[in-house]
Amino acid sequence: MTSTMDVSKAWPITLADIESARDRISSYISPTPFRRYSQLSALIGAGVDVYVKHENHQPTNSFKIRNGLSFMTALTDEERRRGVVAASTGNHGQGIAYGGTLLDVDTVVCVPAGNNPDKNATMRALGATVIEEGRDYDEAVSVMLRIAERDGRVVAHSTNDPRIIAGAGTMTLEILEQEPELDALIIAVGGGSQAVGALTVARAFSSNAAVYGVQAAGASAIHDSWHARQRLTAPRADTFAEGVATRSTYDLTFPTLLAGLADFVTVTDAEIAESLRVILSVTHNLVEGAGAMGFAALPKLRDQLAGQRVGIIFCGGNLDMGTLQRILNREL
Numbered sequence: 001m002t003s004t005m006d007v008s009k010a011w012p013i014t015l016a017d018i019e020s021a022r023d024r025i026s027s028y029i030s031p032t033p034f035r036r037y038s039q040l041s042a043l044i045g046a047g048v049d050v051y052v053k054h055e056n057h058q059p060t061n062s063f064k065i066r067n068g069l070s071f072m073t074a075l076t077d078e079e080r081r082r083g084v085v086a087a088s089t090g091n092h093g094q095g096i097a098y099g100g101t102l103l104d105v106d107t108v109v110c111v112p113a114g115n116n117p118d119k120n121a122t123m124r125a126l127g128a129t130v131i132e133e134g135r136d137y138d139e140a141v142s143v144m145l146r147i148a149e150r151d152g153r154v155v156a157h158s159t160n161d162p163r164i165i166a167g168a169g170t171m172t173l174e175i176l177e178q179e180p181e182l183d184a185l186i187i188a189v190g191g192g193s194q195a196v197g198a199l200t201v202a203r204a205f206s207s208n209a210a211v212y213g214v215q216a217a218g219a220s221a222i223h224d225s226w227h228a229r230q231r232l233t234a235p236r237a238d239t240f241a242e243g244v245a246t247r248s249t250y251d252l253t254f255p256t257l258l259a260g261l262a263d264f265v266t267v268t269d270a271e272i273a274e275s276l277r278v279i280l281s282v283t284h285n286l287v288e289g290a291g292a293m294g295f296a297a298l299p300k301l302r303d304q305l306a307g308q309r310v311g312i313i314f315c316g317g318n319l320d321m322g323t324l325q326r327i328l329n330r331e332l
Contacts, residue, residue, distance in 0.1 A: 010259040012252040013162050015204035018169035018197065021066075024073040025167065028102060029065060032057050032171075034178040034311070039282045044298045047307040051182070053175055056287055056317030060094040060122070062243075063171055063315045064158075067193060068095020070167025071156050072103050080105045085153040087111070087144035089137050089242040090119025091316050092158040097126035108153065110143040112136050116242055118320040136237050138247055159191030159250040169197025175311055176201060182209045183308035184262070186301065188293040188315055189213045189222055190244035192253030199260035209311075210262035214297035216289070217266040219245045226257060226264045240269055240323055240332060241289025243316055263304065267296040273332040279314070288319040 033054045040050040055063035072084070083106035086096045093109035100107035107128040111120060112135060123130050131147070134140045141157075148155045158164065171194065176182065185202075187195040198211045215223040218238035225232045231254060237245040257264075267275075272289050275296035279287055294312030298305070326332050 010255040011200060011203075012196070012256065013166050013169065013200055015200065017162060017166040018173060018201060021070040021163070021166040022170040022173060025066060025069040025170065028069055029058060031174045034175055037283060040295065043278065043282075044302060046302045046305070048298065048302060048305050049309045050295075050298070051179060051309065051311045052283070053171065053311060053313045054285070055171065056285055056291055056314040060091065060098050061317040062091035062094065063168065063194060063313065064091040064095040065098055066095070066170050067092060067158070067164045067167040068097075068099045068156070070170070071161060071163040072096065072099030072105060074163045075105070075154065079154045083107065083151070083153045084156050085110065085144050085147045085151070086156040086158065087137065087140040088158055089245060090116050090123070090318060091243055093123045093128060093130070094119065094126065094318075096156050097123045097128035101127050108147060110134070110140040110147065112140050116318065116320045119318050122318070136247070137245055138237075159193050160252045162252065165193045165196050165252060168193040169200050171313070172198040172201040176205060176207060176209065179309065179311070181309060182207075182311050184210045184212060184305055185311045185313075186212045186214060186294040186297050187313055188244055188290045189215050189257070190246050190290065191250050192222060192257050194313070194315065195261065196253045196256045199256055203260070211260060212297070212301055213257060213261045213264040214293045215264070215266050216241050216244050216272065216293070217268045219247060220266050221247045222249050222254065222257065223264050223266050225249050225254065226261065229258065239289065241272055241293065243288060243290035244293070263301065265297050265300045267293055267300070269332055271296045273327045276327055285314060286317050286319055286324070287314045288316045291316045
């Protein structure tokens with residue numbers, strides 16, 4: 001299924017939106033480290049200087065706490081009384097549930113059947129009602145919309161909401177303050193909030209930092225759409241990196257990705273798993289599949305990035321024990 005794309009309205013948020021989001025959430029979370037890793041740089045070679053943004057150190061172990069808090073703190077009193085419903089494979093849902101606990105907002109999170117059990121348990125521990133239905137994230141979105149219509153809840157879409165994207169942009173505000181001379185960022189794309197936030201900040205700052213996207217080869221709808229210059233959908237998303245397991249493009253992010261990304265590559269599950277093992281060995285940080293994708297993409301972009309200061313994002317660390325065991329046993 002395809003449709004053409006008009007990029008004339010490519011920027012759904014502004015720097016002011018991102019700065020407003022940071023003002024709202026700064027009392028709830030602290031800036032995360034942005035560290036240079038000489039050993040990761042040596043493994044990539046070509047003079048690539050690797051820096052890591054540690055969003056896996058957030059209270060929910062994911063950058064999506066920024067998105068969730070930005071959304072929840074922007075709700076009106078009437079919207080808070082109605083309650084919120086979200087669809088997620090876990091990290092977005094945890095961000096929404098975390099915000100719901102802080103602001104006393106009732107939250108429901110719809111996840112696919114068979115979703116990461118550790119993420120489900122965390123969302124429930126944060127007070128969310130978790131509904132398991134659908135074969136993947138896209139079907140969980142349909143469940144979310146059904147519940148919103150039935151119960152009058154406010155929809156917290158993980159991508160198609162300016163408040164969500166603005167929250168994601170706060171990460172790149174921090175990065176460019178921590179390393180103003182950065183040359184490039186490589187960002188894993190599921191829905192695109194993280195990359196669009198980065199593109200918006202870099203554009204507003206007139207930064208030379210180029211933004212590169214990376215998707216899982218088994219869930220590459222946005223990557224394929226970017227290269228085709230038109231919107232495509234896929235019949236399924238097949239990757240263990242559930243945080244990026246999407247099979248369509250999104251209205252508020254795809255035009256910006258199309259207009260702004262310097263390049264877009266894919267990585268296989270085997271490459272993600274190997275990167276995860278290297279990250280664990282070198283940095284002693286546990287990341288989930290999506291969190292390993294920036295490093296997995298570096299060899300494919302090495303020639304373009306030779307001699308540059310490059311940021312990658314450990315965007316999440318919520319890897320379930322069963323998947324971790326399979327990765328360490330080299331079964332992935």
